[in-house]
Amino acid sequence: MKQKLFSEKNYSKKCTNCAYGTLTDDKMNVLCQKKGVKEPDDFCRKYKYDPLKRVPQKITLRSDYTAEDFML
């Protein structure tokens, strides 16, 4: 389970997810330790996945619940 949550395979290669990249404050560029200024969606062969930079997908909750949905 833990392996699935943080697996590199589930996320696309992007500079924003790379250990060497830092997203700028305006979120328009990534400052890379290896390649300089890059576009957020770019990547290169030095790409190294950093799970701490992953932004989880937003969860949308249904709003059409009724009282019967919570009855046993």
Ligand code: SF4
């Ligand atoms: S250019 Fe390569 S090394 Fe730099 S942040 Fe992007 S993927 Fe990582």
